[in-house]
Amino acid sequence: MQAKYLLKFLLLFVLLEGFSQNNYYSSLTIPAKLDEYANAVVRSYDTEISLTSTDEMHIKRKRIVTILNKKGNSNVDAYVHYDNNVKIISLEALVYNHYGALIKKIKKKDFKDESAVDGGTLYSDSRVKYLEYTPISYPYTIEFVCEISTKNTAFIPPFNPLTDSYVGVESSSYSISYPESITIRKKEKNLEGCDIQKEEGHGQINYKVKNIEAFKPEDYSPPVFDIAPKVLFASQQFTLEGVAAEVLDWNSFGHWMYRDLIANTYDLPESTINLVKDLVKNETNDIDKAKKIYQYVQDKVRYISVQVGIGGWKPFNASEVDRLGYGDCKALTNYTRALLMAVGVESNYTVVYAGSSQRSLESDFAAMQGNHVILNIPSLEENIWLECTSQKLPFGFIGDFTDDRDVLVITPEGGKIEHTKKYAAEENTQHIKGEYVISSDGGIEAKANIISKGIQYDDKYWLETEVERDLDLNYKKRWKYINTVTIDKIALKNDKSSIAFEENIDFHASNYTKKAGDRMLLTVNALNRNTHVPDRYKTRKYPLKIKRGFIDEDDVKITLPEDYEVESLPNNILVENKFGSYKAEFIKQNDSMVVYKRKWVVNDGEFPKEDYDDFRSFFKDVSRYDNSKIALIKTQL
């Protein structure tokens, strides 16, 4: 009886094994559709997290991934980071061929071991072990098994089955177990439409998801983190680099951060305090004081990233930055705050996700998030935001690095979610006043005065400090559609107080017009032609997102060659649609002068995917209108 039962059990076990395991190793069993637009398919990825106490967490991962082609090699992802608080318990990789037969075994000692300092960081104590494997044929499958234990419980890895583009997912599971004394909070994102199973028990939560098609990025689509399914976890009680904490919401999170990581860093030397007090003594309002302090910081410090132990989370002391004259974003932001404190101006340390993709912090899920720190100066009218790692940005200008997103503002009273400055289309302007002369042999001589503001300022202000040779190249590239253009004059002015960048450029080129017999074809828009057309997709999958709008206005006087006359002038154009508008006017002043006026407006916004084709056509049309030509014909004598 018992033997029979055992046999049955064994049989079941073997069957299960046969079904649930082995078929992941052969590339022949990849379900249809998962390999579409995929360089790799994650066959099965199991993450087991066991939180044994507030300062002990075990993470076990088993990841089976089939690599379909050479580009997929970067999706092997067989690596593990470690430092003083992270211990690697086991590490192994197995390689299978096309048919699922085991062909190689890589043990822990055969993993490469390197310092995990990235390009932007001078020093970090983090290290990485990674697998280096040369595939002998495609497809192949790698099984990666890794177990670590860590004393830091501030970050519980999320359930994040889809992390990379061009990777399909067959099956991915996640489980977390924890003692009763610990409260786990979680947040689900983008799970609608996923084949997902969920189990929640006593001290245990499990998720499993199946068959997610590969994510293929598209122009003007929302970023992957707005689309991919994800479940975030956080422990209410946790430990970070030996410091215990309890956090319920953003308010208590901010409270903890302020108390344990920030509050005791304000130890500016008396001499510096006196110096900055003296610096602002003639200023009467907080904003003017803050401007002086910001300038002082920009002149004094530079960005150098050093991440060691708790210093990876806690800013350097203000006195250290004062002495060294450098620091990372935490240190420089906090230093600026210390100086503002010294002159009685209120400001707040603010955590943000930096980058042009406008990623927001999860406003309803308090947990360690973000990758950058900026400074907030609360103001009755509008919050002011300072990027303290830049030595060049004007006061209060944050550009596309941290604009328009939810951030965590940490005050001594606790944390709160705020939204950073949004640069609306009407602020992101470029205004060109120009004139050009066409010679009778088709050459052009042009002068342009260009004033850029808002995000368009952000695109150009860095030119101020470029060397002559690189500037010359930059303008040749800007007018690359003019063959062999020569730049004759470059005069730049960075007006930091009104946040406007002014360029005065003269250039000339021979053979600008296209000649055909007695005729000359003159492309009217010489100074600001749109050459960008968004990519076309047979079937657009994701909605359309225009992150930032802009307005371009051009006003150009054109002098025609004496021995030619206008045979035909393009028709004026006016287009208006939900994405913006375009207007072009061609005004004949007299026989030798034409005035060209152009205004192009693109608004930010989100639209359903069905709108994408129209949006693309808008850009395509603008590019076509920008190529409108005047036909000139030789004057008959």
Place this chain on the structure above:
Amino acid sequence: MKFKILLFLLSNSFISNGQNYKFGKVSEEELMEKLSPLDSSASAAYLYKYRRTHIEYRRGQGFYIVTDVYERIKLYTKEGFDYATKSINLHVSNNEDEEVIGLRAYTYNLENDKIVETKLEKDGIFETQESKYRNQQKFTMPNLKEGSVIEYKYTINSPFYWNVEDFEFQHAIPIKELYAVFETPEYFNFKINPKGFLRVTPKQERGSGKILFSNKVRSGGGLGGATRTTYSNISVDFVKYTTYYNLSDIPALKDEPFVNNINNYRSAVNYELSFTNFPQSPYKYYSTTWEDVVKTIYDSSAFGNELEKTGYFEDEIDALVTGASSPMEKAALIYDFVKSTVKWNRYYGKYTDDGVKKAYQTKTGNVAEINLMLTAMLRYVGLNANPVLISTRNNGIPLFPTLDGYNYVIAAIESPEGVILLDATNEYGTPNVLPLRTLNWEGRIIREDKSSSTMDLYPKQKSQDKLTMMVNLSSNGGLQGSLRSIKTNHDAMIYRKRYVETDHDQYLENLENKYGGMEIEEFSVKNENDLSKPVMESYKFSMESQADVIDDKIYFSPLFFLRSKENPFKLEKREFPIDFSYPSSTKYMVIVNLPEGYKVESIPEPAAMVLPENLGSFKYNLEARGTNIQIIVDTEINEAIISPIYYDALKAYFSKLVEKESEQIVLTKV
């Protein structure tokens, strides 16, 4: 009289060299300087750059290379602050490593007309173990301002006396004053190899030095006697050779596009150990001539021995070539066999790592394993095959005989019909079509008798791209047509890599978007995997608004989207050779069928031009034939490398080419 002249000379040199380059003696003038007098665009400059490298004997440890570094740098703008962070790479090998000692560094600023110094403290110094073979020491200077001067000095001790870091005399910022010394006892003979555009010659001196050797002598141990160990100290005098360099006002080295590796042009001196001659020991040779280099490489167990092994593949190769009759047929079979069975692990090397046998078993290997294996197999079936040592593009051009000069090896078959170069690490390569990384001037072939000679690596045969397009132009400016392109050699190799390694749908999407949105049908590629034939791509397409319709006229440039829109050469002047990688020939043949009801009003004139020295040529011909127009454009670049003296000609040539291709055809309504 003589005395007077000498005095005059001395004082003169004092005037011209009024700076004090003692550590810590930064002057107010240096701090006040706003621009580099050598280069007003410089963000920073070395005011003084000192290095002394000498060989030192350490009791019980042997010989060490000791390098003292002292640099004084002026930071003019914030962009120059990068020079205030320094990384020192330190080699590690077999439990021995290089170390940095005695690091001292200061930042100097002018505050209220007073010089204020800030010391680099421990918290600004970082040590990292980068990998098994490399440690790194980094430091970053405190308290920087625009106008700061920084100074640092340190010493590197290295047990690897055969490896002297190159002396570099030119950087991306100018150098005001440079002093460099190399000293060696007579036991070491180094060959001095200068390189770069700005040539330097060392001054040489002969002096003397002294070493205290500790000798351990064992005696006794015979019948009844105890073993005794005695130590004796021997003092040895030796001749010391010194070379030194004193240079001033060295301009910055600026990178340019189309340069294969800027280090080829950097002024530097390399010290290559050629032999050692320790007292009471025989000479030990390293390398001084190419013959020595070849011998050293060949005699290394990771080269010559590996090349001689055949046992591991004999059975399989015998079976593989049974059907083949001619030697070349066998060669082709073996080349394909190695390419398909042993995959490259992306490591370069002229030496094997795990050996050819292991590579054969595990089906992966580095460059040497794969190509020495290939050479051995070719020899085994009777071909005259030999390895060719190569310096890859990122390794620079080997101007003088050094071991490091080569970092890669390929195979060559020499026959009366000519030479065939093979690299089996490159999946899409074919005979004489080597990957771009290896196309770097000359390689060196090593024959079985260990003789060697240079081997030109640049392809003689042009890569061809033949493109045929037939289009129907409609009266609204749209195009419908078909396009076929046939590519050979390197053009084919590059095409295959891009096509085969991209998802098919993605490739099509990229192609459709390449010209701003065409719609493609009936797409097909032939011979993408049959490397013996040219690769052929063909498709039908439609595109909107490719011509300007103005009133009753239509204007268009007859190559449409194929025309060259930009001159690749934008710099006003150029100093370094222009590297096209390989010679090429591009031929466009386009037939445009006119829309009904239109006739040709004017067409551009045919044109032809040539570059000097037959470096390249451009031919543009067109002919209107009633309802259609035929255009033939031939572009040839005949050399892989073009000297900068032809830069202006080349720039003008491309400008003319872009202009010609943009000229318009005018159609009028009948």
